[in-house]
Amino acid sequence: MRYFFHIGYNGTNYRGWQRHPYGVNVQQTIEDCLQRILKVPTSIVGCGRTDAQVHASQFFFHLDVEKPWEFDMRFRLNKVLPPDIAVFDINPMEGMPHARFDATQRSYDYFIHTYKNPFLSDVSSLYLIKNLNLDKMKEATALLPLYSDYRYLCITPAEHDSTICQITSASWYADKNGDRLRFQISANRYLSRMIRIIVGKLLQIGTGSLSVDEFRSYLAAERAPKALTPAYPQGLYLSKVTYPYLDLTPCTSFSEALLDQANDYWHTI
Template identity: 60%
Template structure:
């Protein structure tokens, strides 16, 4: 039988989601725990692939398990797994739904703080910057849903069958003091390092070294910038994944207050 498993993880100490030999990864840790608890080899397929040090406050994977268990699997897994990986729900499916291919929306949030704060270390990206041009950064963000081809903002565009992404939403928010920034973007799919590359370009706009017209021209011409400078991974969260048949609220208690949408102090620009 197929199961969808709803999880969250702090990716700071992991080399990304995908299982690969010789490095610590989220998929490998989960498969090892599942195999140990269920006493049979278990292989899982995730809803996507987060990069090294990137977090997920909502993530799904599916697994096929032949024999039904007669114990509290969620409790045992959470007891066995490290504190930086949490299992929220285990959902029995009525067919062969696919965690990756069936997802219709993925949302990411990227957080920046512009002052040194030890309590945000690893949860938000630190950039020692002053007087960012938020108005111009917002203009660039507003351009994003108008374009579909994101070839210009991808490290390896030729490895994809196509580089079309249906960006449905993009916005920028700041806290009242203006020294914390949140970039939110939703799309049906994302390309390799696409969000971090976009964030890197937005920071250039904020610093005044790149214009909004130049930013939009990359999208229009599909030409990759001569110098790609992806933003740090630590501030990036996969924050929402939706399916036609499954749309669960994320467990905001898992993530830092930075990502809690109930925190009304954030002001959308």
């Protein structure tokens, strides 16, 4: 029997989602806890990957078991997981749906603060930049859904079978003072470091060190950037994952507690 687990995590203490031998990761942490509960070796499949220190306010993984458990798995798993990983829902699924390959859209949020704040340092990216040209950033952001080949905005394009990504929406928001920013993007898939590279280039446009036309040439695959510098990881959140058969509302309180995201806090740029 297959279950979909709806979770969220603060990625500060982890070397990303994916299991690997190079440090603590979210996948292995959850698998170890499930193994303690189920008393059998456990393997889970996530809806995607997140980099080191990147967060997820909505994430899914699937788990296969021979027979349903007869206890409150959500309560028990939350009890043994560390405080920076939370299980919101557990859904029994019919057939063999796949947490990664069946996802039709993933949305991310990237948070920036432009003043030093020790309480935001792990959950938002600090850029001590004044007078960003938000109009130019908005103009460049509007180009993203018009192009689909992101080979020049990816760290390792050769490692991907395809560099085609269909971005359906992208936009910027700011608080009333304009010193905290929020970038939102939705697409069917992403390439390695793609979102953080895009944010880095848009910030360059905001400071005047990159023109909108130059950015357009990268999107049109006319020329490659001289350098790719991804934006800092701690500002990035996987915030929404959509399936044809499962479209759950994100547990936004998970990130609101950290980032003060009241519904009227952010204003469209």
